[in-house]
Amino acid sequence: MPIYSKEIIKHFKNPKNVGKIKKPSGRGEAGNILCGDIMTLYLKIEKNEKGEKIIKDVKFETLGCVVAIANTSLLTTMVKGKKLEDALKIKKEDLIKRLGQPLPPFKIHCSLLAVDALKEAIYDYYLKNKLEIPEDLEKGHQRITKTKEELEKRYKGFQAFEKEILK
Amino acid sequence: MKKIYLDYAATTPIDPRVTKAMLPYFSEKFGNTMSLHSFGQEAKQALEESREVVANLMKAKLNEIIFTSSATESNNLALKGIAFANENKGRHIVISSIEHPCIIESAKWLEKQGFEITRLKVDKYGLVEPDDVRKAIRKETILVSIMHANNEIGTIEPIEEIGKICKEKGVYFHTDAAQSFGKILIDVNKMNIDLLTTSSHKMYGPKGAAALFIREGTKIEPLIHGGGHESGLRSSTVNVAAIVGFAEAARICQREMKIESERLTKLRNKLIKGVLQKIKGSHLNGPPASAMPKALRAGPPASAMPKALRAGPPASAMPKALRAGPPASAMPKALRAGPPASAMPKALRAGPPASAMPKALRAGHPKKRLPNNINFSFPGIEGESLVMQLDLLGIAASTGSACSSEKLEPSHVLLAIGLKPEQAHGSLRLSLGRWTKEKDVDYVLEVLPKVVKRLREISPFKR
Numbered sequence: 253m254p255i256y257s258k259e260i261i262k263h264f265k266n267p268k269n270v271g272k273i274k275k276p277s278g279r280g281e282a283g284n285i286l287c288g289d290i291m292t293l294y295l296k297i298e299k300n301e302k303g304e305k306i307i308k309d310v311k312f313e314t315l316g317c318v319v320a321i322a323n324t325s326l327l328t329t330m331v332k333g334k335k336l337e338d339a340l341k342i343k344k345e346d347l348i349k350r351l352g353q354p355l356p357p358f359k360i361h362c363s364l365l366a367v368d369a370l371k372e373a374i375y376d377y378y379l380k381n382k383l384e385i386p387e388d389l390e391k392g393h394q395r396i397t398k399t400k401e402e403l404e405k406r407y408k409g410f411q412a413f414e415k416e417i418l419k
Numbered sequence: 420m421k422k423i424y425l426d427y428a429a430t431t432p433i434d435p436r437v438t439k440a441m442l443p444y445f446s447e448k449f450g451n452t453m454s455l456h457s458f459g460q461e462a463k464q465a466l467e468e469s470r471e472v473v474a475n476l477m478k479a480k481l482n483e484i485i486f487t488s489s490a491t492e493s494n495n496l497a498l499k500g501i502a503f504a505n506e507n508k509g510r511h512i513v514i515s516s517i518e519h520p521c522i523i524e525s526a527k528w529l530e531k532q533g534f535e536i537t538r539l540k541v542d543k544y545g546l547v548e549p550d551d552v553r554k555a556i557r558k559e560t561i562l563v564s565i566m567h568a569n570n571e572i573g574t575i576e577p578i579e580e581i582g583k584i585c586k587e588k589g590v591y592f593h594t595d596a597a598q599s600f601g602k603i604l605i606d607v608n609k610m611n612i613d614l615l616t617t618s619s620h621k622m623y624g625p626k627g628a629a630a631l632f633i634r635e636g637t638k639i640e641p642l643i644h645g646g647g648h649e650s651g652l653r654s655s656t657v658n659v660a661a662i663v664g665f666a667e668a669a670r671i672c673q674r675e676m677k678i679e680s681e682r683l684t685k686l687r688n689k690l691i692k693g694v695l696q697k698i699k700g701s702h703l704n705g706p707p708a709s710a711m712p713k714a715l716r717a718g719p720p721a722s723a724m725p726k727a728l729r730a731g732p733p734a735s736a737m738p739k740a741l742r743a744g745p746p747a748s749a750m751p752k753a754l755r756a757g758p759p760a761s762a763m764p765k766a767l768r769a770g771p772p773a774s775a776m777p778k779a780l781r782a783g784h785p786k787k788r789l790p791n792n793i794n795f796s797f798p799g800i801e802g803e804s805l806v807m808q809l810d811l812l813g814i815a816a817s818t819g820s821a822c823s824s825e826k827l828e829p830s831h832v833l834l835a836i837g838l839k840p841e842q843a844h845g846s847l848r849l850s851l852g853r854w855t856k857e858k859d860v861d862y863v864l865e866v867l868p869k870v871v872k873r874l875r876e877i878s879p880f881k882r
Contacts, residue, residue, distance in 0.1 A: 256807075261811075264804070264807065264808075265811060267877060270876065270877050288801055288820065288821055288829070288840060288841060288844035289801065290879060290880075291879070292879045313877060313878060313879035314877055314878065314879070315799065315800065315801055315877075315878040315879060315880055316801050316804065317801050317803040317804055317820070318803055318804055318807045320801075320804075321804060321877060
């Protein structure tokens, strides 16, 4: 059996929804120093005629390994056009299931990362629109922020280094 | 799809000439080397002839070569065997911080048994400073183990100087030459080496065969006890077929070393130069590219070899993936029969003259890199993704990225030469070998910049 499923390779080879959204309704970042993965996810949220919040568009940028890129791509295809409340319910297990093959245990955090970026983007949207933040989202945000702060300490200087070497 | 294998530092295909030499030892010459009858004698004779060939390639004596199953086993035997046999003298061992995991882990295990380990730092090219070795040696030091050439960044360590220091201080000196044996010249006497590890599958021989050179008179304990094979230092029924293959591989390397390393150095330099020019922000890890190692230039001229030995393998017998391109025998005649490199016309000498090289390549230590090793960092992307993208395009390479390891830690070698984790994450090792052709290098130069560009487009850190 190959290391990665067809589904992973498909998304890795041709990732969907790569890029940025100018003036996004919500923007979320997630990163994990252990793997070196960093990703940003952008959401454009609009209301439909029924007044439901719909994810009209989603884009992402990922610096990361095969699974990280494939997962973010897959996740964006799962939420695009969906109701925001349904997107909120997505768990990392749903992503793993969709990949069609059990991941090596050390790769599971990469899946978590994509979901984290999505939740952070939704959190950002709630915050910007001064909406009441659901408890789960708030808890998740605090966990992600805390991890990020710890990682930030170890990851200091990355952007400065990037700028220097690519100038 | 065309497939290009550029991971020769991980393992090599068996040379068809080696396979041919091995075949009889699986069937009609299957004897146990310990048996008295003719079958046993035949196997024993093949074993001893193989020992002579391997000994010759490092200028050792016949009785100083112990066959093992792998370089990992040889390294374990060297470290633990010396430690156990000499602990009454002292319990201190010196290694470098960029050794192969089998040295690092053996040392760590010995530490748990009460031995003390000093891990020497390396400079930004991965070089151990011989003076640091001198300073690290104490009254209780029993062993210094510094690798000959690094498997990730290709650094060739100053082992001759280190050997000299160890000899002066009366401390055993072991070197892991798994990556260098058969590629660059080794002389265990000139280099004052007491123990030396080699591996068959890194030099076009089969997996399952390796050797440990142990200088005559060295105090060492076996790790595997039993029927007393290999002078009592490594009991186990001898894997004659694999060892015969190992010896044939060594014979071929000895004959072709000079020509091959010149050829590879040239290809390596072309690839390095091309990538640094074409890919923004790319960085070469390890020593700068330059002419071939000094040690090689002293080798015998190819013209001194019997003609029969010079011919390459027939293309049809080669592994399919590697068959593309001409066999070694199709090399320009001028290169095959040439005088020693120092006397060669400039145009034939490996690589461009230093003055024509990009500045980044000229700085630092010249001649300290294995002829076949290349290691880059591409900031803004991650190595596993890069390796997988290349694989989808038919190029086999490797990376020191954490994502590719189950430990989720970036390469200890890249961190030891001062790379930040994020730089190590974006690393790519390309290791060339016997079937690498110039058109393969050209293909990599065409594909790699596109792949890096694509991954940077996906990355939030693109420029």
